[in-house]
Amino acid sequence: MKDLTAKRFRLPLLIGIAALGMAVAGSSFAQQSRASSDKKKEDSAPTIDAATGKALNAAIEFLNMEKYAEASAAIGELKMDKLSPYERSKVEQILFNISYSQDKYAEARGHLQKAIDAGGLNEQEVSQARYQAAQLYMTEEKWKEGAAALEEWFKTAQNPNSAAYYLLAVAYYQQENYNKALPPAQKAVELMDKPQEGWIGMLLALYLQKDQYKDAIPLLQRLIALVPDKKTYWMQLSAVYGQLEDYPNALAIMQLAYGSNLVTDDGEVRRLADLLLFNEVPYRGAQVLETGIEKKVVKVDDKLYEKLANCWIAAGELDKAISPLQKGAELSPTGEMYLRLGEVDIQREDWAGATAALERGLNKGQLKDAANAQMLMGIALFNQKKLGEAKTWFQRSAQSEKHRQMSRGYLQLIESQT
Numbered sequence: 001m002k003d004l005t006a007k008r009f010r011l012p013l014l015i016g017i018a019a020l021g022m023a024v025a026g027s028s029f030a031q032q033s034r035a036s037s038d039k040k041k042e043d044s045a046p047t048i049d050a051a052t053g054k055a056l057n058a059a060i061e062f063l064n065m066e067k068y069a070e071a072s073a074a075i076g077e078l079k080m081d082k083l084s085p086y087e088r089s090k091v092e093q094i095l096f097n098i099s100y101s102q103d104k105y106a107e108a109r110g111h112l113q114k115a116i117d118a119g120g121l122n123e124q125e126v127s128q129a130r131y132q133a134a135q136l137y138m139t140e141e142k143w144k145e146g147a148a149a150l151e152e153w154f155k156t157a158q159n160p161n162s163a164a165y166y167l168l169a170v171a172y173y174q175q176e177n178y179n180k181a182l183p184p185a186q187k188a189v190e191l192m193d194k195p196q197e198g199w200i201g202m203l204l205a206l207y208l209q210k211d212q213y214k215d216a217i218p219l220l221q222r223l224i225a226l227v228p229d230k231k232t233y234w235m236q237l238s239a240v241y242g243q244l245e246d247y248p249n250a251l252a253i254m255q256l257a258y259g260s261n262l263v264t265d266d267g268e269v270r271r272l273a274d275l276l277l278f279n280e281v282p283y284r285g286a287q288v289l290e291t292g293i294e295k296k297v298v299k300v301d302d303k304l305y306e307k308l309a310n311c312w313i314a315a316g317e318l319d320k321a322i323s324p325l326q327k328g329a330e331l332s333p334t335g336e337m338y339l340r341l342g343e344v345d346i347q348r349e350d351w352a353g354a355t356a357a358l359e360r361g362l363n364k365g366q367l368k369d370a371a372n373a374q375m376l377m378g379i380a381l382f383n384q385k386k387l388g389e390a391k392t393w394f395q396r397s398a399q400s401e402k403h404r405q406m407s408r409g410y411l412q413l414i415e416s417q418t
Helices: 017-023 026-030 034-039 050-064 068-076 085-101 105-117 123-139 143-154 162-174 178-191 197-209 213-226 231-243 247-259 266-278 282-294 302-314 318-331 336-347 351-364 370-382 387-397 404-417
Strands: none
Touching: 050 068, 050 085, 068 085, 085 105, 085 123, 105 123, 123 143, 123 162, 143 162, 162 178, 162 197, 178 197, 197 213, 197 231, 213 231, 231 247, 231 266, 247 266, 266 282, 266 302, 282 302, 302 318, 302 336, 318 336, 318 351, 336 351, 336 370, 351 370, 370 387, 370 404, 387 404
């Protein structure tokens, strides 16, 4: 399965070290009057006593210096059973940060739950802690648990942002549950403040997975506008138009990409040539292939030469088709391209050339229609006035029901001239 989570979901310290530092500043709470606090209990913020504030500040300083053992030791001096609910919640938040900073995700998640259970967090802080717990599952690539945690969080979340919807979409996508991934992916793109390539790419992947090609087109257009030098999106947009059988637009996108020097791979050059041929621009298709050969962008093989020859033939440039047909016929494991060369030589009325090509094709063998090659050999010899040899070949091709009528016609013509 395609991994849309190349970057791990590394959480920032969302509890906010700076915010905690403000909450436990010694002077702020140590000098606060308990009597005044009791009198205005309903209006005042929760308090932290001086000793607890000192321990928490020390832990935060150690945490900022990445001295995790010392931070834990500072917290360890506190007697948890003596702390208020608010103080216990703040302690657990710091312990979460200590564990998280050491990649101890299960332990960090436990501290978040304890912070909630302590009862000292307000509604917004509880929601934030639950969201962080869900993010931790994502960091651990526990997609099922992450999706469940996010779904639970969404039930009470106030105005969830686009990032939350994106995470939920990723969780379901990684479980290959594309139906459930689609709605949050759509919501993430709808709510994003500025275009996010990864988020649009997620929704695009889901549309393509579900063969929703019409829905994919505007997303690919947005991605091309966002990162015009990323050829993947140009190729995908052309392919999507192809899936919708809109071949003019499929070609137009490929030509724009070609003009921007983004068509640089063998398969891309060949596809552009195919689209040009299909859209009745064969001469341009031949030029694209010859440029690819000259710049060594394409691998030279019998299929490439056959494609080039077909472009020249469709463009009415039969003479230019001869060289690629000869080269391709030499590389091909079968005699088919020699047969094609013989056909073109007959069109050019190069009877001797046709005879030579057809002979090589028959000798190489593995022809899909050997009787056709035999009949063409008879035609080439007939036009060289080699009636005896031509008769032999027509007699052979007449054994085929497909070519019997024409072969017998030539045999009658030969009889009338001898």
